[in-house]
Amino acid sequence: MDKLRQHIEEVISVTDEEFEHIKTFFTPRRVKKHQYLIQDGDQANFEYLIMAGIFRMFYLDDDGKEHIVQFAGENWWMSDYQAYFYQKQARLNIVCMEDGEVLCMKLQGRETLSADLHKMEHFFRVKLTRGYVAQQQRIISLLSSTPQQRYEEFNHLYPHMTQKIPKKYIAEYLGVSRETLSRLYSTHK
Amino acid sequence: MDKLRQHIEEVISVTDEEFEHIKTFFTPRRVKKHQYLIQDGDQANFEYLIMAGIFRMFYLDDDGKEHIVQFAGENWWMSDYQAYFYQKQARLNIVCMEDGEVLCMKLQGRETLSADLHKMEHFFRVKLTRGYVAQQQRIISLLSSTPQQRYEEFNHLYPHMTQKIPKKYIAEYLGVSRETLSRLYSTHK
Numbered sequence: 564m565d566k567l568r569q570h571i572e573e574v575i576s577v578t579d580e581e582f583e584h585i586k587t588f589f590t591p592r593r594v595k596k597h598q599y600l601i602q603d604g605d606q607a608n609f610e611y612l613i614m615a616g617i618f619r620m621f622y623l624d625d626d627g628k629e630h631i632v633q634f635a636g637e638n639w640w641m642s643d644y645q646a647y648f649y650q651k652q653a654r655l656n657i658v659c660m661e662d663g664e665v666l667c668m669k670l671q672g673r674e675t676l677s678a679d680l681h682k683m684e685h686f687f688r689v690k691l692t693r694g695y696v697a698q699q700q701r702i703i704s705l706l707s708s709t710p711q712q713r714y715e716e717f718n719h720l721y722p723h724m725t726q727k728i729p730k731k732y733i734a735e736y737l738g739v740s741r742e743t744l745s746r747l748y749s750t751h752k
Numbered sequence: 753m754d755k756l757r758q759h760i761e762e763v764i765s766v767t768d769e770e771f772e773h774i775k776t777f778f779t780p781r782r783v784k785k786h787q788y789l790i791q792d793g794d795q796a797n798f799e800y801l802i803m804a805g806i807f808r809m810f811y812l813d814d815d816g817k818e819h820i821v822q823f824a825g826e827n828w829w830m831s832d833y834q835a836y837f838y839q840k841q842a843r844l845n846i847v848c849m850e851d852g853e854v855l856c857m858k859l860q861g862r863e864t865l866s867a868d869l870h871k872m873e874h875f876f877r878v879k880l881t882r883g884y885v886a887q888q889q890r891i892i893s894l895l896s897s898t899p900q901q902r903y904e905e906f907n908h909l910y911p912h913m914t915q916k917i918p919k920k921y922i923a924e925y926l927g928v929s930r931e932t933l934s935r936l937y938s939t940h941k
Contacts (some may be wrong), residue, residue, distance in 0.1 A: 628896075630896040648881055654892065655892070675872065681870040684870060685873055688873055691884055692833075694838055694884055695833055695883055696834045699821070699833050699834060702887065702894065703819070703844070704889060705891065705895070706811060706820075706821065707813045707819040727928055
């Protein structure tokens with residue numbers, strides 16, 4: 564749980580006693596490659612803080628085509644947030660691409676912790692703010708950018724993951740062919 | 753400022769004294785049709801809570817083509833959040849489409865208010881949560897939906913604005929031609 568404390572203390576300071584309380588809201592879980600954290604149609608009972616591993620979140624359309632919403636690695640939070648916050652059926656899937664470990668948090672725990680400790684409410688607000696900004700950028704990028712710009716944004720957003728994500732999925736995320744991706748790689752160096 | 757109190761009290765309860773304090777962080781501003789709240793390249797010094805009127809947020813690409821990120825009406829919050837939170841140059845534009853009034857809030861005010869009152873930190877977290885969910889849905893929609901699905905989501909997201917936004921802009925937002933939009937309208941009724 565040391566990594567959790569470090570992650571939280573990037574935003575706020577907590578005492579030992581506070582951290583003892585905070586950590587009771589997180590349940591660790593090991594995840595193997597190809598294993599799902601969330602599948603569409605199921606409940607999304609947890610939000611996940613990734614301690615290790617790489618994950619892919621995608622939407623599966625009626626024709627069975629996969630559309631990648633985001634990737635996530637160490638210190639990222641992820642869930643199907645509509646399903647999680649409003650207790651609806653999930654529309655998204657989250658699958659593990661590299662063995663890892665996550666901390667699972669229930670919505671009730673998130674809310675209780677935020678009510679108990681003003682500083683934790685602040686922590687979650689700061690995290691949400693950053694996520695909100697990243698999503699606004701992703702929307703702009705989807706609406707308008709050239710493959711070149713999207714590729715640069717991808718590198719900016721996922722600096723530590725670029726080498727670890729199979730090219731097939733990067734191409735899918737960017738909405739380009741494998742050939743175009745190879746061209747982007749070679750012009751980027 | 754009664755409308756502001758009502759808006760806040762949809763999420764939290766505040767005392768008269770607390771509200772006296774809260775309202776000092778908001779500055780009202782009247783906005784005329786065609787007037788800009790934010791222009792790309794400028795600073796984004798404020799977040800705006802819309803009291804009246806309809807606004808359009810868009811990204812202008814290098815070829816001068818407009819890409820609509822979102823619309824907003826009464827009780828919506830909007831800003832170029834990357835520029836606002838990180839004090840960078842704005843990439844987005846916000847323009848008024850129907851005369852209105854907004855309440856302007858500086859980032860420093862937002863942070864001070866959140867630190868002063870735990871319940872206001874909670875209020876902002878709840879608002880961000882809803883915005884985050886809406887954006888995740890918009891990303892799924894941009895990645896994968898058919899025009900028909902996008903049109904239904906648009907109606908769901910903007911139930912009170914559908915009649916007021918010129919069809920030209922709705923077509924642009926959905927990424928369809930005017931002819932396709934007319935067809936969507938007729939099949940929807």
